[in-house]
Structures are given as structure tokens and as C-alpha cells.
Amino acid sequence: MIKCIATDMDGTLLNTMQKITEENRQAILQAQSQGIEVVVATGRSYQEAMFVLHEAGLTTPVICVNGAEVRSHTGEVISAIPIPRELVREAAKRLNEHDVYFEVYTDKGAFTVDGGRAVSVLVDIVLSVNPDVNREEVAYAAGARLRDGLIHPIDDYETIFSDETYRIYKLLAFSFELDKLEAAGKSLFGFEGLTVTKSGNENIEIMARDAQKGIALEAFVRSQGISLSDTMAIGDNFNDVSMLERAGISVAMGNASDAIKSMCDRVTDTNEHSGVAKAIMQVL
Secondary structure: OOOEEEEOHHHHHEOOOOOEOHHHHHHHHHHHHOOOEEEEEOOOOHHHHHHHHHHOOOOOOEEEHHHOEEEOOOOOEEEEOOOOHHHHHHHHHHHHHOOOEEEEEEOOEEEEOOHHHHHHHHHHHHHHHOOOOOHHHHHHHHOHHHHOOOEEEOOOOHHHHOOOOOOEEEEEEEOOOHHHHHHHHHOOOOOOOEEEEOOOOOEEEEEEOOOOHHHHHHHHHHHOOOOHHHEEEEEOOHHHHHHHHHOOEEEEOOOOOHHHHHOOOEEOOOHHHOHHHHHHHHHO
16 A cells, blocks of 8 residues: 655656646645655755745645755755765866856755856756747746746855855756766766766756665655555656665656666656656555
């Protein structure tokens, strides 16, 4: 019997317009009404994740920044795994050396040194996967990152790196020059205290070694008195693998790659067609 459902956000719970469909919303509410713990597990900052959840009228615990931080229903920080500052600076240096744009995710939200690029890179990624979607609509949805304060422009990342009041959880790097992105990622593989993963073809995500969705999910269900064998995880990309491998039932989105689908127990519909809702309804 499934007692916990963990779902990724981008490419999974959210559609192209960065929204939770009504079908997904109702399925989550129905699961919660039956006493099932629904937890969102995302690469997003807590602030970005909650913006979308609140918009849909949903409240859940959140495993955010790929497991670097876990927060309760009320927003209380349950656990945090920041990147050591010496590794933050070294990772930033390597990305700059390879001319790769990146953003910094912290306990106080996400930051960028190029606000325009923070929006345009998201638009380009969405359109590369969904070329038939209206560009203006995608641009407006992506613009919420700046418009609603979900990512904060800053002149220099060193302002954050040198401020001990910030916990730095992740560097999220983007590039459509995949050779640069690959080279930047490879240059970081030798650092024992870091983990490097992907949530899309055009990005790499750099976190502390133990900041993984699967590790965070395992600790979360244990704290709730739930077994991993009674947990279902739903995802679409490589930063979801650690939780898909641990869950009793693993579900790949219909829009996931063949590699992700091949490692899962089930494949549901795409994120455009409320695949999360269909997966949830199967186990209720």
C-alpha cells in the first residue's frame, strides 16, 4: 500500500507553461484526503517551488534544491546540506573558465548576475523541447522568475560567497553549447565533496555530495514512519534517479528519455497530459 508519493516538478508535475494542471491538483488533493503523504522533490529553490504550489492551492512538504534542503508543510527547515564555500568558489571558477552561465541557489532564494538571461535561457529550453508552443506565452510565464522575485539580480556572486548568513545549496549552469557544458561538468568530477547531475540536456547542477533527492526522500519517509517500499516516486530526468532507484514504485513520465523509462517500474503520460495525476490514480 502506497503511503507516500514523491513527485518532481519541472517536466513532471508542471506543464510547459510552468503550471500544475487541474487534473494533477485534484489527484494530489485526493491522495492527501486518503492520508497519503505527498512530497514535492525538485531542483528549484523553496521559494520558486512554493510560488507554484500556492498558486495551485496546494500545501506539501518540499525536498528542494535536489535534496540540499527539506522543508515541512509550514516551511520549517528540516535538514540542510550546503556546499562548502571553498568548493563553491572553485566550482564557480571552473564554470567561468568554460564561459558557462550559472545561477546560485541559497536558503534565501536564487540569484543571477544577468536577469535577462535568467529569463531567456528558460524560454529557449522550453521552446527547444516544445517548438510549437507560442513564444510570447512562454516568455511571459518565464518572466515570473524576475517579475515575482523568484530569482534576484545581483552584481557579483562574491557578495553571497563571502556572506556567512547564506547557505549555498546549488550552482545551476546552462548552455546550448553542449561541448562547453560537458567540459565544465567534467572539470568538476574530481571534487570529492561535490555531486554533478542534470535536469535537462542544456544544464548541469552542482551540489554537495550528499544533496540528492533519493537521500533526502529516504530520510523524510523514515521521519514519518513510512517505508521506502510503500513510497512511489515520479520523475523525468537524471536528477530524479536517486529517488526513482530507492522508491518501492518508480514512475517515469511519458516525456522522459528512454534511459529514465528503462529504469522505472512504470511509465505514465506526459507532463502536458497530467501524467502525475494518472500515476497517482493508479495507486489510490
